[in-house]
Amino acid sequence: MTDDDKRAAALAAVEEVKSGMLIGLGTGSTAAFAIGRLGELVRAGLKIRAVATSLRTESMARMAGITLVDFATVDSVDLTIDGADEIDERLFAIKGAGGAMLREKIVAAASRRMIVIADSSKRVDRVGKAKLPVEVLPFARGFVATRLADLGAKTALRAERSDQGNIIIDAFFAEMPDPCALAMGLSAIPGVLGHGLFLDEVDCAYIGGGGRVIRLDR
Numbered sequence: 001m002t003d004d005d006k007r008a009a010a011l012a013a014v015e016e017v018k019s020g021m022l023i024g025l026g027t028g029s030t031a032a033f034a035i036g037r038l039g040e041l042v043r044a045g046l047k048i049r050a051v052a053t054s055l056r057t058e059s060m061a062r063m064a065g066i067t068l069v070d071f072a073t074v075d076s077v078d079l080t081i082d083g084a085d086e087i088d089e090r091l092f093a094i095k096g097a098g099g100a101m102l103r104e105k106i107v108a109a110a111s112r113r114m115i116v117i118a119d120s121s122k123r124v125d126r127v128g129k130a131k132l133p134v135e136v137l138p139f140a141r142g143f144v145a146t147r148l149a150d151l152g153a154k155t156a157l158r159a160e161r162s163d164q165g166n167i168i169i170d171a172f173f174a175e176m177p178d179p180c181a182l183a184m185g186l187s188a189i190p191g192v193l194g195h196g197l198f199l200d201e202v203d204c205a206y207i208g209g210g211g212r213v214i215r216l217d218r
């Protein structure tokens, strides 16, 4: 059961949260289980503050009674818990199906520790099958789409904008033999503001499946 697996992974990660921590709250259905559990713990006396990686997460955290801090005033985060669309043994991940990958990457980069939580359908041998979301300055839409095609991608423009008001282009690659080179290539395109390849950020993953949770460490 996917929801049970997501919940189990989320609860395992929340075990790492300690009073006094500043927590990065991820976005998506798996992260929502972690936010719900943190809300329960806060009501039971856990003292944490949090930063949100999206507007959806912000309102979920408020409803759960979690104290939020403006990320603009923060220089580091103790622990971030977030979902993923693909995760492999190297702890390379693809994120951003929910369109929040730019804020998610900034918060992950600011974090002393970042945990991915996922059900086992997200675990892959090598990342590269999922669509790779790219956040783009609207001004640069046509130029970036052409550069993505030059890198070998088929592209699709999403109807919804990101929380920042930027456009999101989903890039589909037939294969991704060298994610590090691809990430550098994407970052080098003027007008690309962020993308969903997380290659350095993830320290640990909790994967729920078949009634148990396995942990992958970097």
Ligand code: 5RP
Pocket (backbone or CB within 6 Å): 026, 027, 028, 029, 030, 031, 082, 083, 084, 085, 094, 095, 096, 097, 098, 099, 100, 101, 104
């Ligand atoms: C949002 C994300 C999500 O964490 C990712 O899409 C996983 O979502 P879910 O837990 O709903 O499968 O990267 O930008």
